[in-house]
Amino acid sequence: MNGSIIVAGSGITLGQMTMETQNYIKTADVVYYVLTDIVTESWVTENARIAHSMKEYYEEGVGRIHTYIKMANTVLDAARQGHNVCALFYGHPGIFVTPSHEIVRIARAEGIPARMLAGVSAEDCLVADFGFDPGKTGCAAYEATQLLAYPKKLDTAAWLIIWQPEATGDVAYTKNRQYAQKVQILRDYLLKFYLPDTKAAVYEANTYSIGAPKIEWKMIKDLCDFELSGISTLVIPPATKAEMDLENVYALGIPEVVSNRHTSDYSTESEAAEWNTP
């Protein structure tokens, strides 16, 4: 008889792990995990009945896709053998995590009960640490390689979040990546939309409950000088002011937006001024 699968996220710090996820870790027959901090890993190994790390599945020079397939098969095989499995990934398990979605998709196709639980992602921490509301100006998020392979028209009036800049163009796992050359391609792409002296930050949420995040600023033209790691995310605050569409505003019957300017127009202006004044 088949078992079941819960795909869960541990958050970025141990303190962000939900009670629901803690409970599944404690009651699962086996927990398979990919974690980046030792405090969470210790908690998991102490509280799970059986816990196995899958981080070691990454192999130098091996295409990431092969590693993801191996992770998914490990979890699925345990459930096929009748175990109740918890697959645990750091952050939110469904955000920039390929095997997690595959596990749920394949399990359901095979009639194995599978569910994904939400977790606290790096982007959630980023919003709190930078102190902005993505609802005010809008916020776009892309994975670095995806953005270059499938270029988008970037909106400079909204926040821009670029995930995995350190792994730009890196489809096979490499421990000590030489990313500078590839980040140059990213910089040149950004310069099609932004002025060279627009500020960009490299952000690393602290993976421990105490301590400050790392937020380092440079101009986009100097993007290649950033020191990046596997937990770096690139952030570009609004650099221009959004244009108001008066036709839409009047069609919506909200002309007061024009007079007292208390929607995204004013916030775009102030945020652009706050973050991106020379």
Ligand SMILES: C[S@@+](CC[C@H](N)C(=O)[O-])C[C@H]1O[C@@H](n2cnc3c(N)ncnc32)[C@H](O)[C@@H]1O
């Ligand atoms: C494979 S994705 C995993 C994301 C994770 N599932 C989440 O919800 O945050 C790895 C990327 O997430 C971002 N990331 C992971 N940890 C981070 C941290 N502590 N601070 C900022 N960004 C982080 C980086 O862009 C990194 O390259």
